[in-house]
Amino acid sequence: MGYVSARGGLDAIRAAESLVRTKRLVSESNWLEEDQILDKLRLLVDRVMSEAGLWDPRLASKAIRQSEGDATEAVHLLRAYRSTLPRFAYSEAIDADDATVMRRIVPAFQRVPGNQLLGRSVDYTARFLERTGDDDAREEAEKLRAAQTEESRDIEPASEEIAPRRLMELLREMDMLVDRRLEDDPEPFDITRTPARPPAPRSALLSSMARADTGALVNQWYRNILGPDGYLHEVTLGEVRHANMPLNVRHPVTGETVTIMQVRVSEVEAIEDLEGVEEDRSRFDVGYGLCFGHNERKAIAMANLDIACHRDAGRTQLEQSLLLTTDALDSAGFLEHLKLPHYVTFRSMIERKIAVRKARQRRDA
Amino acid sequence: MRSHSRNFAFTASAYLAGDMLMQATAHRLIEVGEQCLAMPLLADVLKIVHPPTVGLVMMQVREPVRRERFYLGEVVVTRCEVLVGEIHGWAMVSGENKEAALAAALCDAVTRTTESEFAEARTAVEELCRETRERLEGQVRREWTELAPTRVDFEEFE
Numbered sequence A: 001m002g003y004v005s006a007r008g009g010l011d012a013i014r015a016a017e018s019l020v021r022t023k024r025l026v027s028e029s030n031w032l033e034e035d036q037i038l039d040k041l042r043l044l045v046d047r048v049m050s051e052a053g054l055w056d057p058r059l060a061s062k063a064i065r066q067s068e069g070d071a072t073e074a075v076h077l078l079r080a081y082r083s084t085l086p087r088f089a090y091s092e093a094i095d096a097d098d099a100t101v102m103r104r105i106v107p108a109f110q111r112v113p114g115n116q117l118l119g120r121s122v123d124y125t126a127r128f129l130e131r132t133g134d135d136d137a138r139e140e141a142e143k144l145r146a147a148q149t150e151e152s153r154d155i156e157p158a159s160e161e162i163a164p165r166r167l168m169e170l171l172r173e174m175d176m177l178v179d180r181r182l183e184d185d186p187e188p189f190d191i192t193r194t195p196a197r198p199p200a201p202r203s204a205l206l207s208s209m210a211r212a213d214t215g216a217l218v219n220q221w222y223r224n225i226l227g228p229d230g231y232l233h234e235v236t237l238g239e240v241r242h243a244n245m246p247l248n249v250r251h252p253v254t255g256e257t258v259t260i261m262q263v264r265v266s267e268v269e270a271i272e273d274l275e276g277v278e279e280d281r282s283r284f285d286v287g288y289g290l291c292f293g294h295n296e297r298k299a300i301a302m303a304n305l306d307i308a309c310h311r312d313a314g315r316t317q318l319e320q321s322l323l324l325t326t327d328a329l330d331s332a333g334f335l336e337h338l339k340l341p342h343y344v345t346f347r348s349m350i351e352r353k354i355a356v357r358k359a360r361q362r363r364d365a
Numbered sequence B: 001m002r003s004h005s006r007n008f009a010f011t012a013s014a015y016l017a018g019d020m021l022m023q024a025t026a027h028r029l030i031e032v033g034e035q036c037l038a039m040p041l042l043a044d045v046l047k048i049v050h051p052p053t054v055g056l057v058m059m060q061v062r063e064p065v066r067r068e069r070f071y072l073g074e075v076v077v078t079r080c081e082v083l084v085g086e087i088h089g090w091a092m093v094s095g096e097n098k099e100a101a102l103a104a105a106l107c108d109a110v111t112r113t114t115e116s117e118f119a120e121a122r123t124a125v126e127e128l129c130r131e132t133r134e135r136l137e138g139q140v141r142r143e144w145t146e147l148a149p150t151r152v153d154f155e156e157f158e
Helices: A010-025 A033-041 A042-052 A055-067 A071-082 A135-150 A167-173 A200-211 A216-226 A296-312 A316-327 A328-339 A345-362 B017-022 B026-037 B040-045 B100-112 B116-150
Strands: A088-096 A102-103 A235-250 A257-275 A284-292 B046-062 B070-086 B088-095
Touching: A010 B040, A033 A042, A033 A055, A042 A055, A042 A071, A042 A216, A042 A284, A055 A071, A071 A328, A071 B088, A088 A200, A088 A235, A102 A216, A102 B116, A167 A235, A167 A257, A167 B017, A200 A284, A200 A296, A216 A296, A216 A316, A235 A296, A235 B017, A235 B046, A257 A296, A257 B070, A257 B088, A284 A296, A296 A316, A316 A328, A316 B026, A345 B070, B017 B100, B017 B116, B026 B040, B026 B100, B026 B116, B040 B046, B040 B070, B040 B116, B046 B100, B088 B100, B100 B116
Parallel strands: A088 B046
Antiparallel strands: A102 A235, A235 A257, A257 A284, B046 B070, B070 B088
16 A cells, blocks of 8 residues: 545535534524623633633633633633734733732631631532522522612721731741742743743743643642652642732833733642651741632642642652643643544554564464 | 732822723723814824734732742733823733723823823823722722621630
8 A cells, every 4th residue: 555645625624614603603592792701601711811821801701602612722712812912021020919819718727817708609608509490590680689789888998808918927927937938039931932841940830830721730739649649748728819910010101010900810828748858847838829810729739739849859750740741732732633634644554564464474474 | 028019009099190091991091082182282293103002911920939930821911102292102901902002002191291281181181090090999899898798707615
């Protein structure tokens, strides 16, 4: 069998594309508005922005609609669009302490500076599937809206309530933390310009995890803490926050720092009990997680993996796994290319099998 | 140490016009921009240096564990630069919004004019900044009104 070049299928490809588009645009149900996606599927919008490494809720909702709810496909669309845009600037270095919280819990400590603020969370909600009819749900919505309007007296928050001190600061005051604060201020690694390869600076690891696939990161965490890697950490969460973080840039004319907008983030600090021979067993260490949007699962996994990677110090393949196998677009792209025609490679594989058989037959003859 | 505590708008009596302009709503920016352009003296001296362009800002964060900087991800913004006479105006607004970016750059330049013939435009921009500050402060208060009941009050047993 020789190699035969062939072409074809163009009409079929066009018809398949047309079928997708037609089925998406022409249906019996109402047109899905961007605002509905932003309001009603907010956590999906957040997840897509986080995994795309791109903050723009409106574009993310467009991508979700176009991808018919396929989060990974939506990430692909956003990353592709992002690649067409110029990079204007790096923002000013925004201090994580400048964020104002909408939710803040400290599982490690009961009485903390500021409050335990549960905020908008389903953590304490029984997972019963609501089977209320649409009409009843609409009626309830109207009642709730009316109740909101009646309670119109707004409350002014104190600054320590929406920007509470961290548990980490308290632990530092108690001399319970290993002090890893840097003396210098290294330039961060930009993973959008250069692929990060181990050994990489911590800033590359944090950036990679901040835009990693949520499922991949949770899987890495689970494998690391309970799985075959055999690292059973004694982990307690310090801070779990959902907060608004300002995007600040330098005004080129006035030289002043100006706030362009607020970006919502999930932020986690994971406290690790140190028990290694070469570690300071009288103190704790802390890992950090931060990602776009409200995605606590991802931020918790990130914080735990940050400290796990530090303690691992390159002894295992953890850093390599985090840097090279957790990106949604990389992994799904490689996986999905398998659906493309592999006629030639597979034909050559068959030819090799036939050759092996012939060689065996000659040897046995 | 808080590097940018003035972001807590409700605690700050002073505010930067730049902060408020960039965070004004698009429709109000466009309204005030059009109001300024309707003034012949201003429209005559307006030049667009860099037309509104959609692009990215890489968000840089300093984390609290090692006080180390890292890049969180990119944010979509629209940027524009204008000249009002000799005065540079610059704006960067969130998302894809070319009209709002142009209006914001114009308003930004207006805030630095001193000529009496632009006084009316300055008043309109100052009013926009004031109402934006009130809107942002109101948002914080409304949000907190919903959040405050979710604070945990611990009851200790002796």
